[in-house]
Amino acid sequence: MSVKMYMQQVGQQARKASRILARASTQDKNAALMAMAVALDNARPQLKLANKKDMDAGNQKGLSPALLDRLLLDDKKISSMIEGLTQVANLVDPIGEITDMAYRPSGIQIGKMRVPLGVIGIIYESRPNVTIDAASLCLKSGNATVLRGGSEAYHSNQAIAEAIVVGLNKVGFPEHAVQIVNTTDREAVGEMISMPDYIDVIVPRGGKGLIERISKDAKVPVIKHLDGNCHVYIDDEADVEKALTIAINAKTRRYGVCNAMESLLVHADIADQVLPRLVREFVSKGVELVGCESSQQYSNEIGLAIEDDWYTEYLAPKLSIKLVSGIDEAMEHINKYGSHHTDAIISQNYTKTRIFMTEVDSSSVMVNASTAFADGFEYGFGAEIGISTDKIHVRGPVGLLGLTSQKFVVLGDGHIRDN
Amino acid sequence: MSVKMYMQQVGQQARKASRILARASTQDKNAALMAMAVALDNARPQLKLANKKDMDAGNQKGLSPALLDRLLLDDKKISSMIEGLTQVANLVDPIGEITDMAYRPSGIQIGKMRVPLGVIGIIYESRPNVTIDAASLCLKSGNATVLRGGSEAYHSNQAIAEAIVVGLNKVGFPEHAVQIVNTTDREAVGEMISMPDYIDVIVPRGGKGLIERISKDAKVPVIKHLDGNCHVYIDDEADVEKALTIAINAKTRRYGVCNAMESLLVHADIADQVLPRLVREFVSKGVELVGCESSQQYSNEIGLAIEDDWYTEYLAPKLSIKLVSGIDEAMEHINKYGSHHTDAIISQNYTKTRIFMTEVDSSSVMVNASTAFADGFEYGFGAEIGISTDKIHVRGPVGLLGLTSQKFVVLGDGHIRDN
Numbered sequence: 001m002s003v004k005m006y007m008q009q010v011g012q013q014a015r016k017a018s019r020i021l022a023r024a025s026t027q028d029k030n031a032a033l034m035a036m037a038v039a040l041d042n043a044r045p046q047l048k049l050a051n052k053k054d055m056d057a058g059n060q061k062g063l064s065p066a067l068l069d070r071l072l073l074d075d076k077k078i079s080s081m082i083e084g085l086t087q088v089a090n091l092v093d094p095i096g097e098i099t100d101m102a103y104r105p106s107g108i109q110i111g112k113m114r115v116p117l118g119v120i121g122i123i124y125e126s127r128p129n130v131t132i133d134a135a136s137l138c139l140k141s142g143n144a145t146v147l148r149g150g151s152e153a154y155h156s157n158q159a160i161a162e163a164i165v166v167g168l169n170k171v172g173f174p175e176h177a178v179q180i181v182n183t184t185d186r187e188a189v190g191e192m193i194s195m196p197d198y199i200d201v202i203v204p205r206g207g208k209g210l211i212e213r214i215s216k217d218a219k220v221p222v223i224k225h226l227d228g229n230c231h232v233y234i235d236d237e238a239d240v241e242k243a244l245t246i247a248i249n250a251k252t253r254r255y256g257v258c259n260a261m262e263s264l265l266v267h268a269d270i271a272d273q274v275l276p277r278l279v280r281e282f283v284s285k286g287v288e289l290v291g292c293e294s295s296q297q298y299s300n301e302i303g304l305a306i307e308d309d310w311y312t313e314y315l316a317p318k319l320s321i322k323l324v325s326g327i328d329e330a331m332e333h334i335n336k337y338g339s340h341h342t343d344a345i346i347s348q349n350y351t352k353t354r355i356f357m358t359e360v361d362s363s364s365v366m367v368n369a370s371t372a373f374a375d376g377f378e379y380g381f382g383a384e385i386g387i388s389t390d391k392i393h394v395r396g397p398v399g400l401l402g403l404t405s406q407k408f409v410v411l412g413d414g415h416i417r418d419n
Numbered sequence: 420m421s422v423k424m425y426m427q428q429v430g431q432q433a434r435k436a437s438r439i440l441a442r443a444s445t446q447d448k449n450a451a452l453m454a455m456a457v458a459l460d461n462a463r464p465q466l467k468l469a470n471k472k473d474m475d476a477g478n479q480k481g482l483s484p485a486l487l488d489r490l491l492l493d494d495k496k497i498s499s500m501i502e503g504l505t506q507v508a509n510l511v512d513p514i515g516e517i518t519d520m521a522y523r524p525s526g527i528q529i530g531k532m533r534v535p536l537g538v539i540g541i542i543y544e545s546r547p548n549v550t551i552d553a554a555s556l557c558l559k560s561g562n563a564t565v566l567r568g569g570s571e572a573y574h575s576n577q578a579i580a581e582a583i584v585v586g587l588n589k590v591g592f593p594e595h596a597v598q599i600v601n602t603t604d605r606e607a608v609g610e611m612i613s614m615p616d617y618i619d620v621i622v623p624r625g626g627k628g629l630i631e632r633i634s635k636d637a638k639v640p641v642i643k644h645l646d647g648n649c650h651v652y653i654d655d656e657a658d659v660e661k662a663l664t665i666a667i668n669a670k671t672r673r674y675g676v677c678n679a680m681e682s683l684l685v686h687a688d689i690a691d692q693v694l695p696r697l698v699r700e701f702v703s704k705g706v707e708l709v710g711c712e713s714s715q716q717y718s719n720e721i722g723l724a725i726e727d728d729w730y731t732e733y734l735a736p737k738l739s740i741k742l743v744s745g746i747d748e749a750m751e752h753i754n755k756y757g758s759h760h761t762d763a764i765i766s767q768n769y770t771k772t773r774i775f776m777t778e779v780d781s782s783s784v785m786v787n788a789s790t791a792f793a794d795g796f797e798y799g800f801g802a803e804i805g806i807s808t809d810k811i812h813v814r815g816p817v818g819l820l821g822l823t824s825q826k827f828v829v830l831g832d833g834h835i836r837d838n
Contacts, residue, residue, distance in 0.1 A: 018756070023778050098775060102799075108788050110798055115780070117810050154540025173436065201811060221640060221811045242833030249835035335438070352801065357828050358515060359442050361534070368829025369527050379529055380521075391824035392535050392640045393622060393812040405810035408798065409776050414661030416668035417797065 003183060007191035008144055011198025013176035014119045020115050025373035028094040028171040033136055036167030040078060040132070043163050047073055050159035051128070058102065058152050070127045073156050080159075081132040088136040091382045094400050095142045097318040098409060108415050112406040116142035118200040120403060121192050122385075123148045123214060125206035128156035134203070135164055135178045137385050141403040144177050146199060148192055150206075151184035158182065193218040203386055203398075223402065225387045227313040227339035228258030230371040232287060233330040234274055235347035236267035242280070242368060243274055243346040249370040250344070252285050253305050256315050259342050259374040263310060265330045268323045271298055275321070282319060291321035310337040327352050329368070331360055338362065341389055342374040347362075348389060363389055363396035420524030422602060426610035429565055430617025432595035433538040440596050441535050447513040447590040456504040459497060459551070463580050466492055469578035470547070477571050482545075489546045492575050492687035500551040500579075503802065507555040510801045513819050514561045517828060528833050531825040535561030537619040539822060540611050541804075542567045542633060546626035553622070554583055554597045556804050560822040563596050569609055569625075570603035571586060577601065578719035612637040622805055622817075635720060642813060642821065644806045646732040646758035647677030649790040651774070652749040652833040653693055654766035655686035662693055662765040662785060663700070669763070671704050675734050677806060678761050678793040682729060684749045687742045690717055694740075710740035727757040746771050750779055757781065760792040760808055782808055783814035824830055 001009075037302050040047070051073035058068050101111030120143045122134040131147055138145040149157040161180040168177050181188050193202055193214055202222045204214045215222045232250050234243045250261035266275060275298035282289060290305040302321060309320040310333070324330045327345070328415050334343050345356040346365035353367045364374040372399065376384025381399025388394050394402035420428075440448075459466070470492035477487050513533050522528030539562045541553040550566055557564040568576040580599040587596055602608050610632055612621055621641045623633045634641045653662045653668050671678035685694060694717035701708060702720050709724040721740060728739040729752070743749045746764070753762050763785035764775040772786045783793040793816065795803025800818025807813050813821035 019780075022780065096499075104797065104799055106792065106797060108797070109793055110792075113776070113784075115810075156585065216638075219635075239833065245833060245835055246831075251838075254837060355533070361438075362826065364827040364829060365532075366829040367831065368833055369829050370835040372836035373525065373527055373529075373829055373831075373834070374827075378523065378525060378527070380523055391534075394825045395824050405814050407781065408783040408793075410783060410785040410792055410813045411789050412786065412792075414658065414664060414787055415792070416664055416789040417672055417791035418668075 001083070003185045003187040004191055006183065007181070007188055007195065008198070010179050010181065011119070011195045014144040014146050014179060015198050017119045017174040017176040018116070020174055021139070021144055022118075022142050024142060024173065029093065029140055029142070030089040032139065032167045032171045032173055033085050033089040035170035036132070036136070036163055037082045038084050039158070039163035039166035040085070043159065044075065044078055046162075047078060047156070047159045050155040053155040054153055059153045062205070063152065067126055067152070071152055073128055077129055081129050084133055085136050088140050088383055091140060091400060094139065094404055105417060106417065107412070109411040111409050113409045114404050115407050117403055117405055119146065119198060121146045121148070121199040121202045121220065123189055123192065123202060123204045123206075123210070123220070125150040125210065126152045128153045128160060129156050130205055131160045131180065132164075133383065134205075134385060136381055137400060138403060139178065141400045143403055146179050146181065146192065148181040148189055154184055180387045189214070190217070193220055193222075194317055196220050205386055221393065223386065223388050223398060225258065225388055226389050227301050228260070228341040229311065229337065229339040230259060230264050230341055230374075230389070231263045231265055231334050231338055231343045232261045232371060233265040233324070233327070233334070233343070233345045234270060235327060235345060235349060235352055236265060236269040237349040237352065238267075238270060238274075238346040239348055240270070240273050244277060244370070246344070246346055246370045247274075247278055248281055251282065251287060251319055252317075253370070255317050259371050260315070261319065261371050262313050263320045263337070265322050265324065266295070267331060268294065268325060271295070271323055273298065286317050288318040289321060290318070292323055294323040295321045313339065327356060331356065334360055334362070339389060341387070342366065342371045344369060344371050363387070401403045421422045422569055422604045422606040423610055424612065426600070426607055427617070429598050429600065430614045430767070433563040433565050433598060434617050436595040437535070437537045438592040439593055440445065440558070440563055441537075441561050443561060443592065447592070448512065448559055448561070449508040450740065451558065451569055451586045451590045451592055451756045452504050452508040454589035455551070455555070455582055456501045458582035458585035459501050459504070459579070461576065461754070463497055464495065465581075466497060466575070466578050469574040473572055473575040482571065483780070486545055490571055490575070491542075492547055496548055500548050503552055504555050507559050507802055510559060510819060512559065525834060525836065526831070528823060528830040530828050532828045533823050534826050536822055538563045538565065538617060540565045540567070540618040540621045540627075540639065542608055542611065542621060542623045542629070544629065546572045547572045547579060550576050550579045550599065551583075552802065553624070553804060556800050556802055556819060557822060558597065560819045560821055565598050565600065565611060567600040573603055586592045592689070606646045608633070609636070612639055612641075624805055632661055640812065642805065642807050642817060644677065645808050645811055647679070647760040647806070648681050648730065648756065648758040649678060649760055649793075650684055650753050650757055650762040651680045651790060652684040652743070652746070652753070652762070652764045653686060653689060654746065654764060654771055655688040656768040656771065657686075657689060657693075657765040658767055659692050663696060665763070665765055665787070665789045666693075666697055667700050669791055670701065670706060670738055671736075671816050672789070674736050677732070679734070680738065680790050682739045682756070684741050684743050684752060685714070687713065687744060687762065690714070690742055694718065705736050707737040708740060713742040732758065739807055743802040744774060749804060750775065751781055753781070761785065761790045762808070763788060763790050768809050782806070
């Protein structure tokens with residue numbers, strides 16, 4: 001069978017399964033998730049064996065240590081997948097909730113009912129644990145899933161798929177409720193993003209290159225996460241101690257995450273109080289610093305930033321620093337160079353925090369808090385399928401609700417429209 | 420200047436204007452809308468003169484009477500545009516509303532703030548009043564607008580544009596907050612739907628052909644409305660009088676609207692009570708009837724339906740009728756042939772109404788009410804920019820909220836993430 005025909009078949013099967021999942025009870029969905037957890041636990045030896053094949057091939061291909069680390073499926077990661085399944089089973093089921101039900105002058109009642117999107121396509125790279133994360137969130141929200149993992153994780157993903165099928169069988173869900181694409185042919189991705197009849201939305205997970213490519217070519221809506229070029233602006237009316245604590249946390253808690261601060265903006269009038277201390281702390285943690293010329297007068301540890309630095313999400317122990325004349329210049333800089341992900345102001349001034357909160361056009365805007373909080377767990381979603389830097393459909397961390405839509409329900413008792 | 424360069428310039432200007440509109444006060448937005456209303460009222464002679472040019476050209480080109488009727492801008496239609504502006508000015512401004520603000524265990528507070536999408540592109544056909552409808556809703560929701568009307572309405576739209584500019588000037592909004600594309604070159608549409616950097620969402624208004632073409636080629640998200648192939652299912656446990664009233668209203672209130680019933684499903688056990696009376700009523704109103712073979716035994720006024728009829732949105736005094744064995748067959752038919760727009764069940768049975776409401780996958784699902792209610796005004800939105808038959812971003816009638824997004828706001832007081 002050609003890749004195109006195979007993907008069409010996967011899509012048709014997913015659409016069919018989605019109709020059954022859409023009306024599945026919460027009890028059945030949770031039972032399936034818990035059965036998957038048990039199946040994963042029972043399959044530890046097989047999972048590790050399958051993963052070893054991928055790891056061996058990866059080693060031979062000379063994958064980077066970082067990639068191999070993501071690819072590895074050890075007992076700790078398996079346990080974490082099992083825990084994830086339990087957490088998703090414990091989440092409140094959003095499907096079927098009716099809100100805003102109210103009478104209209106015509107006498108009808110109208111409200112909104114939360115419904116699944118239908119079929120979610122997930123395209124991801126080498127991390128096999130995404131398979132379970134994504135499948136469980138999609139299942140809980142009543143969606144069928146088509147998963148296309150990286151070719152490096154092929155055997156691991158197929159082994160995980162077997163545990164998923166055990167869970168689906170347990171409650172009589174169709175096996176096509178979660179399908180893992182079984183070809184590593186790149187054409188499969190091209191097909192997947194061109195089947196609006198069968199796939200309602202694509203969620204790509206991975207590097208910016210992958211996501212840009214997919215967004216550019218997709219004929220299906222894409223919930224996408226591009227960069228997290230996050231800023232912290234320390235205002236001249238900031239509480240200095242809070243500013244230092246937050247800036248250090250935002251940069252050094254973890255370096256490779258999208259909610260890490262990549263650019264620090266400091267009001268020139270407070271620079272002498274915060275910059276020398278911050279620089280000492282950053283340098284002691286091995287953070288490389290580049291900055292504007294004015295910032296350099298506060299430390300000779302700051303290299304000169306070039307224009308490109310302001311646009312860059314380092315995802316590494318590196319930080320760009322810029323002195324600004326006030327909140328307006330800070331916001332202008334953020335709206336120009338930022339990625340509309342997460343940006344914070346540190347200030348005790350009421351008016352300035354209010355302006356910043358309203359006018360900074362980012363998916364998360366923070367006041368006197370670390371950008372590190374931008375995360376589905378921290379926001380109380382229980383889990384996230386990604387972070388959207390788009391504005392359409394869903395913005396910021398995407399939990400179960402992002403995988404749903406709402407339809408209108410209208411209740412009458414013989415009502416007709418007479419105008 | 421090439422069309423491409425011109426459209427890029429329009430896009431850049433819109434993006435720039437959108438930043439200013441996003442933080443405009445409700446007071447200013449309303450003042451601009453009211454100033455537009457006054458300007459339109461003052462410009463009645465010029466509007467009618469410009470429209471005459473379009474009408475003359477349309478007559479010469481041999482446009483159909485229906486098209487010419489849509490194109491016509493008489494005093495009644497101008498008054499209706501003015502009234503529309505007043506209504507939109509009176510709507511509650513959704514921008515800036517913060518909801519769901521709650522403390523998290525970490526001590527941060529998190530909520531969602533409603534924000535504009537940015538730049539909305541509207542592509543429409545010959546009705547010049549769409550220019551004002553769309554511009555006013557986009558402005559009220561803090562978005563910049565790029566409007567591309569049909570070439571038939573070119574002069575009318577340019578005249579309306581002048582009134583819009585008067586309104587924008589009144590409160591010092593940038594003139595590029597609402598731009599009407601001033602070329603009738605078709606390439607302009609192609610450019611408009613391919614500028615994701617400058618346009619955040621496209622709302623096409625017009626026939627299915629236009630909308631399908633745009634959706635297929637767009638590189639920008641599209642809020643689209645395809646067919647309204649709406650069904651009414653009369654259950655065997657329906658209240659007969661309510662069923663008759665609703666079916667007649669749903670079909671005959673207006674024929675050319677997307678929320679009109681196009682297909683009537685009748686439980687076989689109640690057919691003898693409802694069909695003969697319905698047929699008499701429909702025939703007296705000049706509605707052409709086609710149906711399945713079983714339906715034909717109830718009247719010789721019912722022609723034989725072909726497979727295509729079940730898929731067809733007639734937008735005309737024509738109706739397809741099918742007898743079904745129960746709610747399951749009815750729902751199967753609706754989910755297969757319907758367009759996921761609006762579908763209704765007429766039944767007194769609690770369980771069946773509950774199942775229908777949950778399992779029918781349409782943007783509006785109605786119980787014992789006429790499909791004619793599927794409308795932004797009836798739903799209490801005050802106005803609608805269209806009806807979405809999609810599930811992504813917004814579904815059903817699209818009011819101001821559909822032109823907005825939500826960002827997260829996080830309030831801390833020196834909070835950092837320690838996990």
